[in-house]
Amino acid sequence: MARSMCWHCQSEMAGEYFCERCVKVQPVSKDLDYFTCMGFPRRLTIDPRQLETKFYELSRAFHPDFYQNKSAEEQTISLGNSAMLNTAYRTLRDPIQRAEYLLDLEAGAVKDIRTSPPADLFEEILELQDTLDEYRAADRDSGAAATLCAKLQSERTTLERRQQDMEASLQQLFTQWDALQDRGEATDRARAERDRILKHMRDILSNRTYVKNIVNDLVATIS
Amino acid sequence: MARIVGIDLGTTNSLVAYMDKGAPRVIAGRNERNMVPSVVAMTDNGLIVGDPAKEHLTRNPARTVYSVKRFMGKGLADVQAELAYFPYTLTEQGGVIRFKLGEKTYSPPQISAMILKELKLRAETHLGESITKAVITVPAYFNDSQRQATKDAGIIAGLEVLRIINEPTAASLAYGLQQKTQGTIAVYDLGGGTFDISILKLKNGIFEVLATNGDTHLGGDDFDRLIADLFLEEIRERHGLDLQAYPDHMQAVRLEAERTKIRLSDVLKTTATLDLPDGKGRFTRELTRDQLESLTMGLIERTLAPCRKALKDAELTPGHIDEVVLVGGSTRMPLVRQRVQELFGKTPHCELNPDEVVALGAAVQADILSGGTTDMLLLDVTPLSLGIETMGGVMSSVIRRNTTIPAGAKEMFTTYVDGQTGVDIHILQGERELAKDNRSLARFRLKVPPLPAGVPRIEVTFLIDANGILNVLAKDMRMGQSQSIEVKPSYGLSDDEVEQMIEDSFKFAANDVSARKLIEARLDAGAMITATEKSLLEGSHLIASDNIAATRTALAALSVAKDGTDPRAIRARMAGLEQAAQSLTVALLNDSLTKGLQGKKVSEVT
Known part of the structure; x- marks a missing residue:
């Protein structure tokens, strides 16, 4: 899995992370994705306890603590593998990061934060930003500020509900994605379905980032 | 594999421990004390460390360094606010x-190295073997420069520092080993100079740190300072004296403040006493625990905000915490315990001595590294976000705080101008938005072949190792060549300087050894003189008068030798006295046996 030949004894590699002949640890290939590294299929629903168990198991295999008596090469590999494992675990543990990572693997990066508000929220958000500016400029103890603050609070509730809706839709898409993958069809219809799910996920994820940033901004301003 | 010891290099006290048949054990010194005060004094006979150095705090304050840990990895500007509190002269060189x-100047790692050497010697004496490898603990909230400075101290002391481990997590190892706990625990560590909070999940031998937070400038020292300030103020009012002008008395005030605070953990009321200079008599002040608590409440409250932040970062509420562990001498204060208990809603654990638990944990980690303990594994985190300065002086985060270490991240760099041959990179650590508000770790320049703007592609890998220390690698993606980078630390010693300090430490080692021998001989001679005088008082009537005279002569000879500078002469006189006083010793022993046996039944004697 790691690569085809052991760096140390040059024998053919059959084992996953350790050479079966000389028992040396092997560097995790840079091309290996986090799902494969952790031994999970590319699905969006992952049992956190199973993931944690695997993380602990691989930590015991790779952690530098256990390579103190080994050669410099093995220590370097242990360090690199541990760092990779920690990133993999952190990414897969969080459902949103997991989905963003999967999109990245399947269809290229999604991470760019939108610079314009999502179309269906356009008006609402522009107005909210005006209110925010007004509130920032207002005297905190004035009656006007109190009115603005109340308005912002209600906006916050709306946006947070919006966030929850987005997360619910995402959850549905995750389920659809997993079901599609489980069927493993190679038809045109399946391919179209795949593209539809990915595109829909991408839209929601980028809108979600936008809304999340606005909410953070809002919370920071009124608290 | 050679033995690895665990060292707690504390602000106030330091300890060394090792794994003794599956259980960690602190090594006591010749004076049977487990703790070495983290104090280094420059005397006319050279440098001394620990308990004897502590005596110089009031005798020679300008040349006696304490709380050196507060200066590790720092520049002069960082400590400007508290300079007035320290009696020694500080300068800055190369950040x-x-x-x-x-005559000489010493960097904080050099001073710390002297404390480490003392601990090393202590371990070597106890274990009867040479010690060259150690695990050293640091506050979890220490930044990269402070960790690097600690590692440098180890190297200068002739120790290979196999691991820098966080104090609260070390403590959790000691507790975990003892109690085989499972679940979520909070470790609240309030030491002499630093505060840490760490939240861990313990499961099947894995100690996973979920979040950590703290304040590297908050500890027992600060409590003492508040009490000392109160005393100073009242001395000014009552006696019209400003002790600021008397550095030796300032130290006496600080030490009495510390003792008063310690006593108030056990009693509700105590009296502090200080001798004043210039025949102004004595200052006495009664202090109640209530008064101490209202004085220090603000500081204790300051520890609670990091606790809440750590909980938030771990995505937990106090209700999720199964156990709370207290570490550090300052957690003996009843109000600290009370506030921690209120915050977490749990009675905190303090079964293990809070002064020793960190050293014990370091010994456990040392045992893990040497392959002894294999069922436990610590997965720690980096306490602060690591980032780089981007256009407009903003910090762009590369590795977020509370990321499990080892942690790596890659960033791609390119040029903005045609033919540009270098890209400057400024590495930062901290949580603030603007680069200038964060800690500058290092600056370096990436070399780039002259090409049109945007064409070069340099991949920089940031790798935080298991010590929490940053390593940087750069690779030219077009050429596929790795570039080794000279990273100039913003607040640290360069490799050359460390090299020089190692050399210096060897050069002065011979001096140090003879100075140490003299000090030890004097201490032993002093103890022997006291004991013999006491024996003479108690047993003169038991022996012949010429025996008494011989003993007195030998005693006088030892007193003279003790004031000299030759440790061998002192040892010789000690042997002489031992011989001269032999009949006295035997007579006293017989006498006490006879007395002890009187009035006892035969069955009790056999």
């Missing part, structure tokens, strides 16, 4: 603080 002790 690193230096202590001026007599």
